[in-house]
Amino acid sequence: MQKATADKSDPIAAQLAPVGRETVQDRVYLELRRALIGGLFEPSQVLTIRGLADALMTSTMPVREALGRLITEKALEALPNRSVRVPPITLERMDDLLRARILIEGEAIALAATRMTPRQITTIESMLGEWDEMRALKHKKDVDREVTLNQAFHFEIYRACGSAVLIPMIESLWLQSGPCIRVAIYAFSDAGEVDTAHYHRTIVKAIAAQDAKGARDALVADISRPFTFLRSKLEAEAKKGQSA
Amino acid sequence: MQKATADKSDPIAAQLAPVGRETVQDRVYLELRRALIGGLFEPSQVLTIRGLADALMTSTMPVREALGRLITEKALEALPNRSVRVPPITLERMDDLLRARILIEGEAIALAATRMTPRQITTIESMLGEWDEMRALKHKKDVDREVTLNQAFHFEIYRACGSAVLIPMIESLWLQSGPCIRVAIYAFSDAGEVDTAHYHRTIVKAIAAQDAKGARDALVADISRPFTFLRSKLEAEAKKGQSA
DNA sequence: TCAATGCAAGTGTGATCACAAATCAAATAA
DNA sequence: TTATTTGATTTGTGATCACACTTGCATTGA
Structure with a gap:
């Protein structure tokens, strides 16, 4: 049906081309x-x-x-x-997204916990310090930086899970929950303390101990937080405005 | 039920438009x-x-x-x-795909097992009969029909899991493992009996009993089969041709 | 005053063209 | 014969155009 051009060597060494002209x-x-x-x-x-x-x-x-x-x-x-x-936020969708993230990111971090090298663990440990830096000058809340740092921390771990299939799925999940998270973080900042660093510290500790289950539990606690917070916020709003 | 009632409010009732001009x-x-x-x-x-x-x-x-x-x-x-x-088949990729499918499709069927209506269960039961039909005239192996029927059976179940997030992911996984599966099925047909019906029967039985864990286990057995078979085939080939 | 109609601007979709990079083939040189 | 180079073809990419559909607003009618 097609052309097929039966190449002589199967693995053309695709992954990440040496020359990557950006389109x-x-x-x-x-x-x-x-x-x-x-x-x-x-x-x-x-x-x-x-x-x-x-x-x-x-x-x-x-x-x-x-x-x-x-x-x-x-x-x-x-x-x-x-x-x-951009997809609207609904309660059902949020629960759906959170469940999928717990399932897949939980699996990824459990895999990563048994595979991360000392070098990689040092990298995520150093990221913890940045949270302290940010807390030091917290008078202006830099939501962009929070989002970026949080993302870098999580994906540094996920990359270590060694699954080329799971990682794109996690990226898709983050893409889908992005708008929700932003709303949640803003709500958080109004509500009070942003305690992300504490949760990340717990995650790092579990990974350093190669405790897969502990890492998974800590991750679940971390990513559940903004969702449950946003959930209660949405429910409150839904109670007020039944007009729609 | 559909009809959409084009309201200007937020949930425009997007899902499945009443008028769907196909592009x-x-x-x-x-x-x-x-x-x-x-x-x-x-x-x-x-x-x-x-x-x-x-x-x-x-x-x-x-x-x-x-x-x-x-x-x-x-x-x-x-x-x-x-x-x-089309991505090449490698052993690592196959294992990676299978693990992800067990994780996600396993979760989907566990959810579906507690949610499927008697009507939906009747539908998948009736699909079992088609395997018998096909077996009756098995002298010509209709691989296309096997693939189609297998797909219809699984997705009838997955649709019932009620997760708009998991289903697209499963579709993506099937898309990725499609080429592998085809190769495996051909190898199967050469090797002997295609016993898909038996596995599907086990799945239906577990779902009818609302046995989530049983359904998950049965599904794992079902989808693992072609992968393990293809795996041994690839390993044998790799042993022979070390030229590449 | 209000609803219906008609016009105009905006928008997505598909086709075509221009260009640069890659690929393949033949021809040339060692 | 083998390796290299040169030229023609193929291919992906981005821009532009034409068309159909939708949307919004002003005009017209009752």
Whole structure:
């Protein structure tokens, strides 16, 4: 049916090419991805191809392909109008996302706990210090930095799980829960203390002891927090406004 | 039940639009998807945009967008040359895929086991009969029908798990393991008996009894089979040809 | 005043073109 | 004969255009 070009050597050593010319399409995709994980778009916000193309200083071509990719990983949602929007937050969706994250990220960290090298453990330990730095000058709450640091910490661990299948799934889950998390973090900051460092410390301790179960439990506690918080917030709002 | 009642409020009731004009892009995407799950492309096969566009009687436009989507869900692989191919089969990747499938599909069927309605259980029971039909005229082995029936059976169950997050992930996993499965089924047919019906019967029995753990175990046995079989086959081949 | 109609701007989709990079083949030189 | 180079073809990428559909607003009618 196809051309097939039966290559002579099977593993062409694909993973991460030595020469990686970046295409505009990839730049746009990564840009949108970063914005979504960081929660820069708000839930239910509608995105237009031409609008994004103008904002990103390119033509519509790379944008539509990037949007299509984000739609397939459920980071965006295609409406029947053919317009595209950030998925709205609902209670069911939040519970659904949290359950999936506990399942998959829990497995990933359990694998990583038995595989991380001393060098990798040192790396995540050093990340704990950054939380203290940030707490020191907490008078201005830098939500962007919190999000970035939290992401770097978790994915440093997940990368060590050694599964090329699980990691993209986790990325997709973060993409989907990005908007929720942002809302939750803002709510957190209003509510009081941001105790992420404590949870991360518990995670690091378990990993250093090669305690897979302990690491999984600590992770569950860490990622459940913003969800349960946001959940109670949403429920309160739902009780007030029954108009919709 | 559907009807959508186009309200301006937040939940626009997106899921499954009442009017679903099918775009060419979606047609191409579904076509390629079906071909991949069915294993119609062989591992390491290179696909070209213009080639597929000709084969599918359309321009390059919908094809490149469909390919981009399939690449993001790891159903296809982007080479540094910017060409696209079906990911090759390796032992590590197979183990990785199987572990992820056991984890996620196991969770999905455990959820489904407690949620399936009698009507849905009747549906999957009736599917068992089709295996007997097929066995009756087994002189010609209809691999396509086996693949289709197997897929229909599993996803009828997964749909009942009620998770809009897990199901797309399972689809992605099937997309990724499609080429492997096809190879395994062919090997199976050569080796002797195709005993899928037996495994499916065990699954149905557990679900009918609302036995979540039993259903999970039965599923693990079902989906592990082709992988372990293919694994031994690959190991034997690897022992012979160390040339590559 | 209010609802219906019609026009205009906006938007997604598919096709086509231009260009650069990669691939393949033949021809040339050692 | 073998290795290298050169030229033609193929291929992916980005831009632009044409068309259909939707949306929003102003006009028109009762």
